[in-house]
Amino acid sequence: MSRFWNANTRGITPYVPGEQQKEGIFIKLNTNENPYPPSPKVADIIRNMDPALLRLYPKPDGDPLKKAVSEYYGVSENEVFVGNGSDEVLALIFKAFFDNSTTVAFPDITYSFYPVYCRLFGIPYLQIPLKDDFSIDFADYPSNARGVIFANPNAPTGLFVDTRVIEDFLKSRPDTLVVVDEAYVDFGCTSCAGLVSMYDNLLVVQTLSKSRSLAGLRIGYAIGNVSLIEGLKRLKDSFNSYPVDTIAQLAGAAAIKDKDYFETVRNMIIETRERTKEIFRNMGLTVTDSKANFLFARIPGIPGHSALEKLRQKGILVRNFNAGRISDYLRITVGTDDEMAKVVESIKAIMAE
Amino acid sequence: MSRFWNANTRGITPYVPGEQQKEGIFIKLNTNENPYPPSPKVADIIRNMDPALLRLYPKPDGDPLKKAVSEYYGVSENEVFVGNGSDEVLALIFKAFFDNSTTVAFPDITYSFYPVYCRLFGIPYLQIPLKDDFSIDFADYPSNARGVIFANPNAPTGLFVDTRVIEDFLKSRPDTLVVVDEAYVDFGCTSCAGLVSMYDNLLVVQTLSKSRSLAGLRIGYAIGNVSLIEGLKRLKDSFNSYPVDTIAQLAGAAAIKDKDYFETVRNMIIETRERTKEIFRNMGLTVTDSKANFLFARIPGIPGHSALEKLRQKGILVRNFNAGRISDYLRITVGTDDEMAKVVESIKAIMAE
Numbered sequence: 167m168s169r170f171w172n173a174n175t176r177g178i179t180p181y182v183p184g185e186q187q188k189e190g191i192f193i194k195l196n197t198n199e200n201p202y203p204p205s206p207k208v209a210d211i212i213r214n215m216d217p218a219l220l221r222l223y224p225k226p227d228g229d230p231l232k233k234a235v236s237e238y239y240g241v242s243e244n245e246v247f248v249g250n251g252s253d254e255v256l257a258l259i260f261k262a263f264f265d266n267s268t269t270v271a272f273p274d275i276t277y278s279f280y281p282v283y284c285r286l287f288g289i290p291y292l293q294i295p296l297k298d299d300f301s302i303d304f305a306d307y308p309s310n311a312r313g314v315i316f317a318n319p320n321a322p323t324g325l326f327v328d329t330r331v332i333e334d335f336l337k338s339r340p341d342t343l344v345v346v347d348e349a350y351v352d353f354g355c356t357s358c359a360g361l362v363s364m365y366d367n368l369l370v371v372q373t374l375s376k377s378r379s380l381a382g383l384r385i386g387y388a389i390g391n392v393s394l395i396e397g398l399k400r401l402k403d404s405f406n407s408y409p410v411d412t413i414a415q416l417a418g419a420a421a422i423k424d425k426d427y428f429e430t431v432r433n434m435i436i437e438t439r440e441r442t443k444e445i446f447r448n449m450g451l452t453v454t455d456s457k458a459n460f461l462f463a464r465i466p467g468i469p470g471h472s473a474l475e476k477l478r479q480k481g482i483l484v485r486n487f488n489a490g491r492i493s494d495y496l497r498i499t500v501g502t503d504d505e506m507a508k509v510v511e512s513i514k515a516i517m518a519e
Numbered sequence: 520m521s522r523f524w525n526a527n528t529r530g531i532t533p534y535v536p537g538e539q540q541k542e543g544i545f546i547k548l549n550t551n552e553n554p555y556p557p558s559p560k561v562a563d564i565i566r567n568m569d570p571a572l573l574r575l576y577p578k579p580d581g582d583p584l585k586k587a588v589s590e591y592y593g594v595s596e597n598e599v600f601v602g603n604g605s606d607e608v609l610a611l612i613f614k615a616f617f618d619n620s621t622t623v624a625f626p627d628i629t630y631s632f633y634p635v636y637c638r639l640f641g642i643p644y645l646q647i648p649l650k651d652d653f654s655i656d657f658a659d660y661p662s663n664a665r666g667v668i669f670a671n672p673n674a675p676t677g678l679f680v681d682t683r684v685i686e687d688f689l690k691s692r693p694d695t696l697v698v699v700d701e702a703y704v705d706f707g708c709t710s711c712a713g714l715v716s717m718y719d720n721l722l723v724v725q726t727l728s729k730s731r732s733l734a735g736l737r738i739g740y741a742i743g744n745v746s747l748i749e750g751l752k753r754l755k756d757s758f759n760s761y762p763v764d765t766i767a768q769l770a771g772a773a774a775i776k777d778k779d780y781f782e783t784v785r786n787m788i789i790e791t792r793e794r795t796k797e798i799f800r801n802m803g804l805t806v807t808d809s810k811a812n813f814l815f816a817r818i819p820g821i822p823g824h825s826a827l828e829k830l831r832q833k834g835i836l837v838r839n840f841n842a843g844r845i846s847d848y849l850r851i852t853v854g855t856d857d858e859m860a861k862v863v864e865s866i867k868a869i870m871a872e
Binding site: 170171172173174175178179180181182186194199200203208209212213215219220221223224251253257261263264283286341366380383393394397401405408409410412417 | 614
């Protein structure tokens with residue numbers, strides 16, 4: 167440790183992303199990546215890109231991308247903020263709207279980056295236990311919380327909250343900023359983006375990493391009331407004026423515009439998920455009703471860390487969270503049908519051992 | 520303003536980047552972009568990129584880029600930190616090593632993002648006046664400052680401090696973290712990168728935006744002692760695990776490896792700068808001895824804002840900083856010979872009016 171690390175740097179416990187491994191050696195189902203390539207329109211943009219353009223700074227506010235998002239969701243361009251992956255967008259939301267004088271509440275089981283942001287920026291937080299069935303009950307959230315954030319569908323449970331329930335919550339808590347992290351929303355849920363024109367206490371965060379197969383390009387965005395977006399823009403311009411590069415702005419816009427390809431890919435993933443869910447249940451696994459691009463499952467009689475290790479030995483990477491009541495569950499990204507057949511076969515072998 | 524803006528968001532004054540204008544209408548000499556395209560090796564990487572790779576997350580620590588930087592400067596890979604443009608790298612440096620209990624000092628005339636970072640993260644700062652000739656005198660910097668940061672060559676003056684002087688300062692202030700922002704170092708100065716193995720209180724920050732013509736790809740990096748780099752990595756992993764996208768990692772590495780192209784381009788820019796400097800002086804302008812890819816010049820008898828406006832009317836964008844004793848200077852990016860000929864012609868016309 168350098169003597170120059172400040173108190174915060176000494177004290178932080180960073181987020182740990184899923185292990186990155188060389189392709190081909192493992193079937194990689196541990197970071198919720200899409201098993202299919204991005205739209206061919208993305209490939210066209212990249213192949214036909216004029217490299218001379220790269221000598222110039224990108225559009226500071228990601229105009230092509232912002233426009234594509236605004237058209238897709240029927241919101242105005244100044245209701246959209248784009249950033250370098252939804253992680254950056256989330257970090258800026260925590261820094262723009264919360265501080266040491268405000269409390270943020272989120273489920274005890276959810277995206278594990280939320281408490282990391284709070285500690286990074288010195289924001290007090292409350293972790294509200296999910297119900298025994300892993301559902302969120304908004305009645306449990308204190309009315310004086312300045313912010314409430316949750317993933318919808320939630321991670322790693324895959325369970326979702328209906329937008330009508332979220333709307334009731336928005337109405338009942340006008341002084342709470344509600345942040346809905348919709349990283350996985352495209353795999354079977356309804357987005358809250360349609361509610362931003364009615365509720366100025368709502369921010370919806372999405373990413374192109376999952377449903378658009380663009381994890382490698384780092385594109386995320388927030389949709390919300392004009393003045394929330396303006397706050398994010400002020401903060402961005404105090405941190406890094408040009409967070410999204412020129413290629414990502416153009417390729418991301420192309421991905422959003424190619425609705426047909428998007429539908430095809432997400433439907434394939436949904437079908438594979440539902441089929442695998444059924445097979446898992448018939449094998450005796452406990453499986454949540456995930457609406458995301460992953461399954462959350464427990465193999466009877468086998469501790470989570472042990473199941474993870476056994477699958478790894480069989481060449482399959484999944485994720486396990488060593489945390490209380492979910493420690494015996496595995497989060498298994500939905501891969502191709504072939505990959506999932508190997509997962510099923512491997513779990514059968516592990517159960518038979 | 521939203522009621523959800525926190526005190527910080529309400530209070531910040533964001534950095535204002537140079538105006539972005541449509542190409543072709545203006546000769547754009549206001550943001551220190553390189554007038555030449557990036558290396559043809561960059562074009563090859565982009566054209567031959569397998570888009571299917573983009574479905575996967577990038578290497579979290581930017582391995583290909585880190586390797587290229589480490590080989591170029593003869594440092595180890597764990598002495599290199601890469602980020603989404605040097606602005607992000609600088610922001611993370613301020614957040615990792617300084618806080619409300621430490622003071623950071625920098626010149627009163629330098630990159631205007633430094634005070635923005637301080638206000639963003641609540642860091643007390645001192646702006647130390649440059650000497651009358653715009654030089655930095657380290658004797659003016661208080662010995663109890665936790666951090667000292669300056670651009671070398673400095674912006675917008677273009678003047679540089681010799682590495683021997685910096686080395687003496689590093690020796691005399693072992694408890695001060697010295698951050699040397701070398702955004703413009705390739706246009707005629709020596710880097711301090713060779714000193715990091717000897718001084719654990721030194722961080723060198725560079726960018727591919729200027730000398731490698733890659734402003735559009737957002738690539739910056741820091742070189743420093745292993746434990747300073749480890750501190751930055753901890754912070755990065757608490758903010759955004761994957762700040763540099765896959766294409767940028769590969770294209771940036773290609774740009775760094777193509778030393779011949781780099782030499783050719785930077786030499787052209789240096790020659791154009793020196794020639795234009797001479798012409799400006801012969802015309803009666805006051806011009807600093809800039810070692811950067813811009814000239815810093817004052818037209819006799821014409822206020823800076825007025826000179827900027829007159830050049831704009833002639834189709835040329837430059838920058839003027841409405842700040843005290845530099846308010847009559849223009850910062851003019853070194854463009855192609857043709858572009859600079861038009862600048863000379865336009866200034867002659869303005870002076871003749």
